Amino acid sequence: MRVTWTRDEGVWRLVFLLDPEDGTTGACTDGTPVELRTNSCHVHTGAGGGSPHPDLLALSAWTVVAPWTRRRVTFDRPISPGLAEALRTGWGVDAGPVGEDARSGARLAVSYSGGADSMAVAAMFPDAPFVHFQRVSHPRVPNRWTHYRAEVLADLARRSGRELHIVPSDLEFLLSRPRPGYPEHHAVTVGALLLADDLDLGGVALGYEMGSRWLDNGRQADRFASDNPMWATHGPWGRLYAAAGVPLVLPVGGVSEPVTMRMALGSDLAHLVRWCLRGDMSGPCQKCGKCLRKELILAAVEGRPLKTTLTAASVPARVWQQPPPYPGQETIEYGCARVPGIETTPFARAAEHLRATVESTRWMDRCYPPAIDETPEPWRGEVGAYMREHIGLMTADEQRQVEAWTAV
Ligand SMILES: [Zn+2]
Structure with missing residues (x-):
């Protein structure tokens, strides 16, 4: 070349x-x-x-x-x-x-x-x-x-x-x-x-x-x-x-999407957060697959029912009607375990397959310590201090859950 x-x-x-x-x-x-x-x-x-x-x-x-x-x-x-x-x-x-x-x-x-x-x-x-x-x-x-x-x-x-x-x-x-x-x-x-x-x-x-x-x-x-x-x-x-x-x-390499969502929503930039590539300045499109997936995380983090006009028959929801594995499946488990009324949403079938619980997904609320250990200097100390103060570190048992995790 x-x-x-x-x-x-x-x-x-x-x-x-x-x-x-x-x-x-x-x-x-x-x-x-x-x-x-x-x-x-x-x-x-x-x-x-x-x-x-x-x-x-x-x-x-x-x-x-x-x-x-x-x-x-x-x-x-x-x-x-x-x-x-x-x-x-x-x-x-x-x-x-x-x-x-x-x-x-x-x-x-x-x-x-x-x-x-x-x-x-x-x-x-x-x-x-x-x-x-x-x-x-x-x-x-x-x-x-x-x-x-x-x-x-x-x-x-x-x-x-x-x-x-x-x-x-x-x-x-x-x-x-x-x-x-x-x-x-x-x-x-x-x-x-x-x-x-x-x-x-x-x-x-x-x-x-x-x-x-x-x-x-x-x-x-x-x-x-x-x-x-x-x-x-x-x-x-x-x-x-x-x-x-x-x-x-990778400052957030040790934390899950629900945690980064909480961090973003708690930041002074929260009003600007945008994952959708299709929306305009008035807001995300709320119709694409990415919007649907992020709405599941948002609803889980906010402890409320899902807000969407998409149904199980909608094209962006098709993937959730199939058996696992799903893309980023840990996050789907987290959401399905926490969103009230999940059985009436496009994620109902996925939730049935996954059978995740708050207990089985709690490890995603804390930081995986090896991610801090591998942070390059001179930022390791700052990343570690932030995680200990604001997020908390996983226990040894929770770390083992990360290492044993598989989507199928
Ligand atoms: Zn969208």
Whole structure:
């Protein structure tokens, strides 16, 4: 893979060329098959991000090209030996040229989407700048996803009153399969990476919660390994970000979605929380699958009946009429065990299958301590103190429930 970055009027353009051994089909780190549609994308950093350290450009590019690279990656600027080593040990690829000193920084940025999980992170770090990824159309790819209202999420982020850097990018349209999306989940951080020198960033915080980091419906056998590939501090991506001087930080990696929902609702930004990609400034659409799932969590956290016009026959509710496993099943168990009158909602069948109780799901109310232990310095102490003071830590028994958890 050969990678070139050019910049014109505040826009970085990434162009990449496949080597003979590379392919246009590949897999993202979580195993999702992805297919390449085009070989260029843009990242709008505006006046900032004019001359990032080459490791930051290389890492940004790697979040885009990793699924299609087989044996080597050639960047257009020399990278540090540490970054090349992290690519070699993490992916088995030769990376170069090498010949730059490593970089470092001091501040933590929050990759802020405006959803409950990233709002929970924002609540933990009230002085951290936000970097918001905004999806925009690609000049060479038709946008069949115009119902995604990325500009609404950006407007909501603007109302936060926090230091905010909105970074529009069309990189999701590089994919033709399964649909536009991040080639690697880590690509959401491209804005933070390209701005890292301007903002003196020494870390980037993401809203991945316990389900994403540790549970994964019980699928990955190595999800508790310290070098788990997706998000572990000592895994391939964790080591790569650390080598670029911007370690990945998952401040809510030890808590469940019901807990991040409580944290978001208790924060000064609560009126701006938004997980739906389809609603306008007046509110979420209340008709999509994501709205229905989050309404279950909200109702559980607020201890009230479900409010929805969707029925078991509605298309977004179809998944809940099937037997498990369900996506993010632990959260569905939590909701079904707590929402009054669940038997009259679109989740009735799921609740019958799951037979979850308040007692069987109580472990999701506390923080899983190994998530604190793996938080990179210098943020470990702050994350640990917050969790002990505001959330509480799991008992040894509850930790074992996390480790034994499986969706089937
Ligand atoms: Zn919606």
